[in-house]
Structures are given as C-alpha cells and as structure tokens.
Amino acid sequence: MTASGGGPGAGKARGGRFSEGADPVAEAFTSSLAFDRRLWPQDIRGSLAWARALERAGLIQASELAQIEAGLESVKRELESGRFPFRQELEDIHMNVERRLVELAGPVGGKLHTGRSRNDQIALDERLYLRDVLGHVDEGLARVQSALLAQAERHRATAMPGYTHLQRAQPVLLAHHLLAYVFMLQRDRERFRDCARRVNILPLGSAALAGAAFPIDREALARDLGFTAPTANSMDAVSDRDHVIEFLAAAALLGMHTSRLATDLTLWATAEFGFVEFSDAFATGSSIMPQKKNPDVAEIVRGKTGRLYGNLVAVLTSMKGLPLTYNSDLQEDKEPLFDSVDTLESVLGVLPPMLEGLTFRVDRLQAAAGAFYSTATDLADYLVRKGLPFREAHEIVGRTVRYGLEKKKEMGELTLEELKRFSPLISADVHAALTVDASLRARAVSGGTAPEAVAAALAQARALVGKDSRR
Ligand code: ARG
Numbered sequence: 001m002t003a004s005g006g007g008p009g010a011g012k013a014r015g016g017r018f019s020e021g022a023d024p025v026a027e028a029f030t031s032s033l034a035f036d037r038r039l040w041p042q043d044i045r046g047s048l049a050w051a052r053a054l055e056r057a058g059l060i061q062a063s064e065l066a067q068i069e070a071g072l073e074s075v076k077r078e079l080e081s082g083r084f085p086f087r088q089e090l091e092d093i094h095m096n097v098e099r100r101l102v103e104l105a106g107p108v109g110g111k112l113h114t115g116r117s118r119n120d121q122i123a124l125d126e127r128l129y130l131r132d133v134l135g136h137v138d139e140g141l142a143r144v145q146s147a148l149l150a151q152a153e154r155h156r157a158t159a160m161p162g163y164t165h166l167q168r169a170q171p172v173l174l175a176h177h178l179l180a181y182v183f184m185l186q187r188d189r190e191r192f193r194d195c196a197r198r199v200n201i202l203p204l205g206s207a208a209l210a211g212a213a214f215p216i217d218r219e220a221l222a223r224d225l226g227f228t229a230p231t232a233n234s235m236d237a238v239s240d241r242d243h244v245i246e247f248l249a250a251a252a253l254l255g256m257h258t259s260r261l262a263t264d265l266t267l268w269a270t271a272e273f274g275f276v277e278f279s280d281a282f283a284t285g286s287s288i289m290p291q292k293k294n295p296d297v298a299e300i301v302r303g304k305t306g307r308l309y310g311n312l313v314a315v316l317t318s319m320k321g322l323p324l325t326y327n328s329d330l331q332e333d334k335e336p337l338f339d340s341v342d343t344l345e346s347v348l349g350v351l352p353p354m355l356e357g358l359t360f361r362v363d364r365l366q367a368a369a370g371a372f373y374s375t376a377t378d379l380a381d382y383l384v385r386k387g388l389p390f391r392e393a394h395e396i397v398g399r400t401v402r403y404g405l406e407k408k409k410e411m412g413e414l415t416l417e418e419l420k421r422f423s424p425l426i427s428a429d430v431h432a433a434l435t436v437d438a439s440l441r442a443r444a445v446s447g448g449t450a451p452e453a454v455a456a457a458l459a460q461a462r463a464l465v466g467k468d469s470r471r
Contacts (some may be wrong), residue, residue, distance in 0.1 A: 004372060005159070009072075010426075013090075013091055013095055013118075016124075022089070027054070027088065027089055027091075028088065030091065030328070031047060031088045031089075031091050031092065031094060032091065032092045032093075032331050032334065033086060033087075033088050033090070033091065033092055033093060034088075035334050035335050035338060036092050036093045036122075036125075036334055037086060037093050037096075038338065039093050039122075039125045039126070039129055040079045040084075040097065041076075041079075042124075042125040042126075042128035042129045042132075043093050043094060043097050043121070044072055044075065044076050044079075044097060044151050045095065045128060045225070046124045046125055046128060046204065046225070047072055047098075047112060048069060048072055048222075049204075049224045049225045049347055050112065050116055050204060050365050051068045051069060051072070051112055052065065052224060052269055053176075053204075053216050053217065053220070053221045053224070054111070054112075054114055054115070054214075054216075056217060056220060057214055057215050057216050057217065059111075059114055059115070059214055060108075060111050060114075064108050064111060065310075067106070067108045067378070068101070068105060068108060068109060068110075068111070068112055070079075070105065071101045071104045071105025071109055072097075072101060072105075072356055074104045074105075075097055075100050075101055075104060078100070078211070080274060084096075084100065085100070087099070090388070092118070092122075093125075094118045094121050094122065094125075095118075098112060099112060099113050114214065115205075115207060115212035115213060115214040115216060116204070116207060116227065116356050117207045117208035117238070119206070119207070119208050119209065119236065119238040119325070119326040120203050120204050120205065120206040120207055120208075120234075120238055121204070122262055122330075123203035123204075123206070123237060123238055124202070124203050124204045124225075125153060125200075126241075126243075126244065126333075126337075127199050127201070127203065127227075127243065127336075128225070130195075130196075130199045130224075130243060130244070130247055131196065131199055131200060133247075133341050134192055134193075134195065134196045134199065134247070135344065137192050137344055137348065138189055138192060138193070140344070140345070140348030140349065141185050141188055141189050141254075141348060142194075142346065142353045142465055143351075143464045144185060144262075144348060144351045144352055144355070145182045145185050145186070145461070145464070146352070146465050147334075147351065147352040147353075147355035147356050148178050148179070148181050148182050148185075148355055149178075149182055149458070149461055149462065149465060150356065151173075151174075151178050151355060151356075151360070152175040152178040152179050152182070152461070153458060154360075155173070155175050155178070155360060155362075155449065156173065156175045156451070156454060156455065156458065157173070157175035158173065158174040158175070158360065158362050158365055158366065159171050159172070159173060159174070159366050159369035159370075159436050159437075159440060160172060160173070160174045160177065160261065160275065160365040160366070160368065160369050161175065161365075161368045161369050161371070161372075161374055162449070168368070168371070168372050169374070170374055170375075170377055170439065171369040171370065171375070171436045171439045171440055171449075172369075172440070172449040173358060173373050173440060173449050173451065173454050174365060175454050175458065176449040176454050176457070177264075179374030179454070179457050179458065179461055181257070181261050182461045182464075182465070183461070184257050185254075185257060186464055188253065188254040188257060189248060189249040191246075191249075191253065192247070192250050194246075195243060195246040195250055197228075198242065198243050198246065199243045199247075200226075200227050200228045201222075201227055201228060201229055201230070201231050201246070202216070202218065202221060202222040202225060202227035202229065202231060202388070203230075203231050203235075203237035203238065203240075204221060204225075204230075205218040205221060205230060205237050206231060206234035206235075206237035207234065208326070209234060209235050209238050209324075209325040209326060210234055210235070211234040211241075219229035227300075235324050235325045236324075238326045239322070239324050239325040239326055239327075239330070241315065241333050242331060243321060243349045244313070244315060244333050244337050245315055245316060245319070247337070247340070248308075248311050248312040248315055248316060248336065248337065248340050249312055251308050251311075251312070251340045251343075251344055252305075252308045252309050252311075252312045252340075254308075254344070255304065255305035255308035255309065255347075256305060258301050258302070258304075258305065258347055258351065259301070259302040259305040261298075261301075261351075262298040262299065262301045262302035263302060263418075265278075265295065265298050265358070266295045266298050266299060266302075268399070269295050269298075273364075274364045275360065275361055275364055275365050275368075275438075276358050276359065276360050276361065277358070277359045277361065278293070278295050278298070278354070278356075278357065278358060280293075280358070281297075281353075281357060282297045282350075282353065282354040282357050283295055283296065283297070284296040284297075297350055298354065301347050301350065301351065301354075304343050304346070305348055307340070307343055308340055308343055308344075311334075311336035311337070311339055311340045312336075314332070314336045315332070315333050315336050315337070318330075318332045318333065319333075340395050366436070369436045370412070370435070370436040371410065372410075373401050373404065373410070373411050374411075374436070374439070375411055375412075375433075375434045375435070375436065375438075375439045376397050376400075376401055376411060376441045377397075377439075378433055378434055378438065378442065379393075379397045379400065379411070379430070379433070379434060380393040380394050380397045380435075381393075381394075381433075381442065382426075382430060382433045383396060383397070383425055383426070386425040387425070388423070388425060396422050396423050397422075399422055400414070400419065400422045403418070403422075412431065412434055412435070413435055416428060416430065416431070
C-alpha cells in the first residue's frame with residue numbers, strides 16, 4: 001500500500017520537503033506503529049498536557065485549547081473502542097494521533113505540535129508508560145512475596161535440610177528457606193523503585209534536541225503530569241534511555257531470582273527429593289507417560305528469564321556508541337521493553353497461585369533434615385563450647401563421621417561410648433546437642449534459622465509486604 005491520498009506529503013512527517021512518496025518496503029521497515037500503538041494512552045495524556053502548556057504560554061487561545069482537548073478526547077474514544085483508523089504510512093503512534101486530531105478538530109489541531117518534536121514526545125510517552133508499569137510490577141512482586149510468606153507462616157516449625165553445593169549441609173526451617181526469596185524479591189522492589197525516581201523526570205520541552213523555542217513553563221508542565229522535575233539538558237533528554245535499560249536490568253535480575261525459585265521447586269518435586277507437590281492446576285501431564293505430573297509452570301517461569309536477559313542486552317547493544325542526540329536506532333528500544341513488561345506481567349501473575357497451591361511433605365522434609373550427618377557441625381560446636389579450638393574439633397568430628405559411615409550409623413545412632421573414643425570432652429549431654437531441634441535453636445543470631453530468629457524475620461517480612469503494598 002502506498003501513502004494514502006497518494007501525494008508525496010501524505011505522511012505528515014515528510015511534509016513539503018519530499019517530491020517522491022516513500023518506497024513501500026522502506027515505509028513498512030521504518031514504521032513503528034505495529035508496536036508503539038500501545039503507547040496511545042500516554043501519547044494522548046502527554047498531548048493534553050502540552051496543549052495546556054501552550055495555552056499557559058499564550059501560544060494558543062483558551063477556545064483553541066478547548067477545541068484541541070475535545071478533539072483529543074474524540075481520538076481517545078476511537079482508540080478505546082477500536083474504531084481508530086491506524087495508518088502505517090504515518091510512521092508511528094504520534095503522527096497517527098496528530099493526523100486524526102486535525103481530521104476531527106480541524107486546522108487548530110495543527111497547532112498542537114508547536115515547539116514539540118517527536119523526539120521529546122516519545123521520550124515523554126515512554127516515561128509515562130514506565131511509570132504506570134512500575135506501579136503494576138511493584139504490586140505483582142508484593143503478591144508473590146505474600147504467597148511465599150503465607151507458606152512460610154504455615155511452615156515456621158517444619159525442618160528441612162539446607163544445602164550448599166547441592167549437598168545436604170545443615171538443618172534449616174522451611175520458613176527460613178522461603179523467606180530467603182521474600183527478601184530477595186524485596187531488593188527487586190527497591191531496584192524498580194529506584195528506577196522510578198529517574199523515570200519520573202519530564203523530558204517534554206526539549207523539542208528535537210535544543211529545547212523549545214517558545215516560553216514554555218516546564219516546571220508547571222512537570223507538575224501537571226506528576227513529574228518531580230524537568231530534565232536539565234535537552235540533548236540528554238531526547239537521547240537518554242537509561243531508565244529503559246535500568247528497568248530491563250532490574251527485570252533481568254528479578255528473572256534470575258524467579259529462575260532460582262523455579263529450580264528449587266522443580267528439584268523438590270522430584271521423586272528423589274519428594275519435598276513438595278504442585279497442585280494439579282499448576283502442573284501438566286505427559287502426552288505419552290500417563291503417570292507423569294510435570295512442573296511446567298515453574299519450568300517456563302525459569303525459561304522466560306532468557307528473554308529478560310536478551311532484551312536487556314538488545315537495548316544496551318542498540319545504544320552502544322550512538323552519537324548524540326536522537327537517532328532512529330532508539331526506536332529499537334520498544335519491542336524489547338514491551339516484551340520484558342509482558343513477560344514480567346505473566347510471570348508475576350502465575351507465581352502467586354502456583355505458590356499457594358504447593359503442598360509441602362512435612363514428613364519427608366523432617367526426616368531428611370536429620371539425615372546424613374546434618375548435625376556434624378553441631379558436634380564440633382559442642383566440643384568448642386567445651387574449650388576445644390574449632391579446627392581440632394573439625395578434625396575429630398571428621399573422624400567420627402568416617403567411623404559412622406563405616407558402621408553404617410547415623411550421627412544420633414552413635415552411642416556415648418563410641419563418641420567418647422573420639423574425645424574425652426564428650427559426655428552424657430552430647431546427644432541432646434545433636435538433634436535437629438538443638439541444631440536449629442543454636443542458630444539464634446539475627447538472620448539465622450533458629451525458630452525465634454525466623455519469627456522475627458517473619459514479622460519483618462510481614463511489615464515489608466504490608467507496608468509496601470499500602471503505598
Ligand atoms: N517512532 C520513533 C521512536 O520510536 C519516535 C520518534 C521519531 N523521531 C524521529 N525524528 N524520527 O523513537
């Protein structure tokens with residue numbers, strides 16, 4: 001399809017400068033409409049505020065402002081109802097909205113672009129968009145935290161093996177393990193919030209690159225649109241996409257976290273671990289093996305992390321070495337941004353119900369918690385409390401474990417007589433120090449896995465989630 005209306009100037013950005021129409025292949029190639037059309041609510045919000053700024057600056061009359069506002073409202077209604085006539089030859093959402101405004105409101109619509117460029121317009125639209133998105137992401141993260149917290153509350157007394165190197169290491173509370181993710185996600189929330197501080201600066205008024213040539217009150221415009229302040233440098237303002245990259249980086253990091261959670265859960269759901277069962281609603285069957293129940297939801301959460309990383313690298317790479325100021329390479333930031341936004345939305349949507357549907361197998365967890373010399377460190381700590389330097393205690397317990405392995409006896413199954421052979425410091429109180437409960441209780445430092453430390457962490461997590469979701 002060639003430019004509608006046929007004439008060389010039919011695409012408004014080409015105007016009188018061009019004597020030939022655009023090649024349809026070039027036109028399709030350069031058009032961003034297919035993806036930036038989703039920015040229409042922000043584009044209209046920004047245009048309404050710009051029209052008000054023009055009026056405050058005396059550049060349009062109050063009656064003209066009213067006509068532009070009414071026109072933009074009509075455009076908005078068309079967009080909302082799906083009746084808007086999108087035209088690819090008008091390149092992007094900005095030109096589409098503006099052209100339609102002129103059609104609906106008449107020539108006065110042509111005054112809207114006074115002192116404005118699509119360069120500061122797209123910079124504004126993206127910031128408005130990110131501001132909306134960041135609010136949703138924060139709420140989504142709080143919901144994931146709440147689901148983890150609810151399971152943690154339920155399992156504040158359930159012991160399980162804690163792992164290092166994926167080898168059984170020491171007993172921990174399941175609540176402690178789950179809370180690790182709550183605090184991890186809290187850092188994600190903080191990163192997104194920090195990103196929001198830099199998103200919330202107004203680029204409008206920077207025009208193409210050098211600043212608007214009309215006396216626009218940018219402070220008032222910033223207040224009107226809810227921004228903290230106007231940008232300090234018009235050249236930076238139209239070429240800056242740091243906030244997009246910061247968002248993508250925070251999303252990538254969050255994806256790394258959710259992928260780790262997904263791996264813990266899928267491992268725990270294996271027959272080998274047998275620690276947890278996914279609800280039927282959040283698992284799938286095999287097309288060939290009738291007995292199978294697959295944790296597909298968790299796996300796909302983990303798999304989505306790849307595109308979150310890819311989107312970050314894509315935008316960083318598109319921007320590397322770009323000269324100031326605006327370059328059309330910047331148009332390439334949108335698809336990765338939107339893809340990460342959509343990915344986050346789906347991941348944050350599916351995680352809370354998936355987590356709520358988990359059934360932990362307390363018997364299996366507790367049995368595993370005390371198995372395979374999980375309290376060996378506690379025997380060493382016992383000897384230290386009796387005055388032995390830790391290094392010597394470590395050596396003694398190592399020999400004790402080797403002896404136990406040879407005799408096929410667990411730590412707690414070694415008799416007092418057997419244990420005494422390894423150190424004269426060992427006496428009748430030793431067995432009480434080697435239980436899972438004693439091991440847990442001993443780790444009462446703040447941030448540790450002792451029941452009272454975990455109770456404090458639960459309270460802290462509740463406050464975080466409660467406070468943050470009230471924002
Ligand atoms: N579609 C463009 C983008 O996404 C909008 C700005 C276009 N500006 C320009 N001078 N071509 O970045």
